[in-house]
Amino acid sequence: DVVMTQSPLSLPVTLGQPASISCKSSQGLVFIDGSTYLSWFQQRPGQSPRRLIYKVSIRDSGVPDRFSGSGSRTDFTLKISRVEAEDVGVYYCMQGTHGPTFGQGTRLEIK
Amino acid sequence: QAQLVQSGGEVKKPGASVKVSCRTSGYTFTNYGVSWLRQAPGQGLEWVGWISAYNGHTNYAQRFQGRVTLTTDRSTTTAYMEVRSLTPDDTAVYYCARDRRDVLAGYTCDFWGQGTLVTVSS
Numbered sequence: 001d002v003v004m005t006q007s008p009l010s011l012p013v014t015l016g017q018p019a020s021i022s023c024k025s026s027q028g029l030v031f032i033d034g035s036t037y038l039s040w041f042q043q044r045p046g047q048s049p050r051r052l053i054y055k056v057s058i059r060d061s062g063v064p065d066r067f068s069g070s071g072s073r074t075d076f077t078l079k080i081s082r083v084e085a086e087d088v089g090v091y092y093c094m095q096g097t098h099g100p101t102f103g104q105g106t107r108l109e110i111k
Numbered sequence: 112q113a114q115l116v117q118s119g120g121e122v123k124k125p126g127a128s129v130k131v132s133c134r135t136s137g138y139t140f141t142n143y144g145v146s147w148l149r150q151a152p153g154q155g156l157e158w159v160g161w162i163s164a165y166n167g168h169t170n171y172a173q174r175f176q177g178r179v180t181l182t183t184d185r186s187t188t189t190a191y192m193e194v195r196s197l198t199p200d201d202t203a204v205y206y207c208a209r210d211r212r213d214v215l216a217g218y219t220c221d222f223w224g225q226g227t228l229v230t231v232s233s
Contacts (some may be wrong), residue, residue, distance in 0.1 A: 001173075031217045032215075033215065033217075035216075035217065035218060037217030037218060037219065039219060039220065041156075041175070041220075048165050048206060048223040048224065048226055049156065049206070049220075049223055049224055050141070050223070051219075051220060051222075051223075054219055054221070060221070091158055092155065092199070094156070094218075094220065096211075096217040096218030096219055096220070097217045097218075099158065099170065099172055099173075100148075100158040100218045101158065102155055102156040102157070102158070103155075104155055105156075106154045
C-alpha cells in the first residue's frame with residue numbers, strides 16, 4: 001500500500017492567520033493518464049468528509065479561494081491563507097492513483 | 112448536485128453479516144462508480160472497495176477481499192455493500208462516495224453519503 005504521511009497532526013491557528021499541512025507519499029502518484037490523483041478532504045465535527053481539492057490543486061465548486069493545494073510527485077501541501085472559525089475540523093490527504101489510502105489526518109483548531 | 116443517502120444504523124453480533132445501501136440521485140448513475148470507506152470511532156479514513164456502476168467492475172482493499180461484496184442496482188440507482196463474518200473491529204461509520212467510472216481514471220471520492228454506523232457487539 002502507498003503510505004501517506006501528514007504533518008503536523010495537530011495545528012492550532014489564530015483566526016485570520018495562515019495554515020499549512022504537508023502530505024508525503026511513499027510512492028509517486030502520477031496515473032497512467034498523466035494526472036496526479038491527490039485530494040484533500042475536510043471533516044468537520046460530526047459530519048461526513050467533504051472534498052476540497054482534487055488532482056493536487058483544483059478547488060471543488062463552492063470551496064473558498066483561501067484554500068489552495070500544491071505539490072508534485074511525492075510532496076504535497078494544503079494551505080489556508082486566512083483561517084476562519086468554520087475551518088475547524090480534521091483534514092485528510094488521499095491518494096487515488098493506486099488503491100486509495102489516506103493520511104492520518106490533521107486536526108485544525110483555533111488558538 | 113449529486114446526493115447519496117445511506118441506510119440507517121445497524122447493530123450486529125459477531126459472525127453476522129450486514130448490508131448497507133447507498134441511494135444516489137442528481138447525476139447519471141452509470142457515468143460513475145461508488146467507493147465504500149469506513150471510519151472506526153475516533154480514527155481516520157480507510158478505503159474498503161469500489162464498484163463501477165458502468166460495467167460492474169470491482170476493486171477491493173486487500174484486507175477486505177473475500178469478506179466484502181459490492182453490488183449496484185441500476186433500476187434504483189442504488190449501491191450496496193455487504194460485509195460478512197463481522198467482528199467488533201468492524202465497528203465503524205461506513206460511507207459511500209461517488210467515484211471514478213472505470214479503471215481509466217484514478218479515484219476521486221467527490222460526493223459522500225451521510226454515513227452508516229455499524230456496531231458489532233455480543
